[in-house]
Amino acid sequence: MDLKALTYEQQQDFLDNGFLIIRNYYSETEIDKLQKKAFNDDNLYKNAWDKTDASGTISKVSLWQELGNDLYSMFSRGRRLVDAATDLLDEQVLHTTTKIMIKEPFVGGAWEWHQDYGYWATDNYHLYPRLVSCMIAINEATEENGCLEVLKGSHHIGRINHLKAGDQKGADMTFVEEALKHHELVKVELKPGDTLFFHCNLLHKSNQNKSKHPRWAMIAAYCAQSALPFKDNELKVYPLNVVNDDAILNWKETLNA
Numbered sequence: 001m002d003l004k005a006l007t008y009e010q011q012q013d014f015l016d017n018g019f020l021i022i023r024n025y026y027s028e029t030e031i032d033k034l035q036k037k038a039f040n041d042d043n044l045y046k047n048a049w050d051k052t053d054a055s056g057t058i059s060k061v062s063l064w065q066e067l068g069n070d071l072y073s074m075f076s077r078g079r080r081l082v083d084a085a086t087d088l089l090d091e092q093v094l095h096t097t098t099k100i101m102i103k104e105p106f107v108g109g110a111w112e113w114h115q116d117y118g119y120w121a122t123d124n125y126h127l128y129p130r131l132v133s134c135m136i137a138i139n140e141a142t143e144e145n146g147c148l149e150v151l152k153g154s155h156h157i158g159r160i161n162h163l164k165a166g167d168q169k170g171a172d173m174t175f176v177e178e179a180l181k182h183h184e185l186v187k188v189e190l191k192p193g194d195t196l197f198f199h200c201n202l203l204h205k206s207n208q209n210k211s212k213h214p215r216w217a218m219i220a221a222y223c224a225q226s227a228l229p230f231k232d233n234e235l236k237v238y239p240l241n242v243v244n245d246d247a248i249l250n251w252k253e254t255l256n257a
Contacts, residue, residue: 004080006087014088018155018202021188025080025195026136030248035192037071037253038138038216044100059111063099065236069254072098074247075136076220081195082242085132085222088197093222094237096124096131100138101217103146103209110146110208112170115155116221117200118162119169125231129159130224131200137190138216146209148196151183155201171203179203190217 004025014020026034038044048060067073075081076098085093117129141147157179162169183203188196198204209215228237 004084006084011087014197014199017152019150019152019186019188019196019198020088021190021194021196023191023194026075026193026248028193031136031138031193033248033251034071034075034136034218035138038100038218044102048100048102060102060104061099062102063097065095065097066238067095067098067241071248071251071253072100072218074243074251075218077241077243078245078247079242080245081134081220082222082240084197085134088132089130089222089224091130092225093132093240094225094228095240096221096223096235096237098218098220101215101219103206103215105145105212105214106210111204111206113173113176113203113205114162114169114171115160115201115203117159118171120200121159122162124233124235125229126223126227127230128224128227129155129199129201130227131221133198133200133219133221135190135196135198136218136220137192137194137196138218139192139214141188141190141215141217142211142213143187143189143207144209144211145213145215146206146211147190147215148188148204148206150186150188150198151179151203152186154179154183154203155199157201157203159201160203176203 010020044062048062067077120126160171160175162171
């Protein structure tokens with residue numbers, strides 16, 4: 001399978017805007033396989049955390065750090081995603097976390113305005129904001145079911161202090177409200193297989209899912225070698241044993257996967 005190498009223009013868009021959307025980054029066949037796995041994976045629900053927003057509404061998150069030979073790892077370890085993260089950060093990367101985000105129909109909670117680096121810096125001791133998140137749409141993300149919303153170019157502001165908002169940590173709204181005056185609000189609507197890459201200092205949020213349609217996304221996060229935690233903490237960063245792109249389609253369910 002051909003690798004989907006990023007162009008110079010795509011890399012420049014990421015540097016300028018703090019995010020990059022690539023449509024059909026994964027094929028219909030690859031996403032169909034991911035859907036069948038995720039939608040029928042009891043462990044995702046069993047291990048999911050309930051995260052309440054400021055109004056008390058719940059979203060579910062299943063998160064892990066160590067990659068294995070399961071299907072999710074074939075995406076996170078896949079050369080396509082790892083090479084893209086390497087290109088965007090312009091240095092070797094390591095995997096930090098992979099998570100599945102689940103917003104149930106009608107009840108899926110919001111995510112308050114925040115920067116990932118807003119809490120990664122203090123929780124995980126990354127000295128530099130050299131991390132990227134790669135969000136793969138498992139099913140359709142629309143304004144109605146609570147798609148991600150970003151402030152274009154807001155990563156140039158730098159890290160903003162974060163405060164408690166429900167079970168979440170949200171950016172200081174004094175700064176967010178000012179940022180809204182200067183940065184375009186982009187609603188990131190995605191089709192299955194579309195992938196959003198976003199900088200760790202990009203301000204983003206999502207609204208509650210008040211539709212009848214669920215919103216599922218898989219997010220793999222990577223850290224540049226220069227931004228590895230400088231102090232021990234609960235985040236364990238593992239080397240990446242990269243697999244070729246065809247690993248997704250060649251993957252088969254086993255008792256150990």
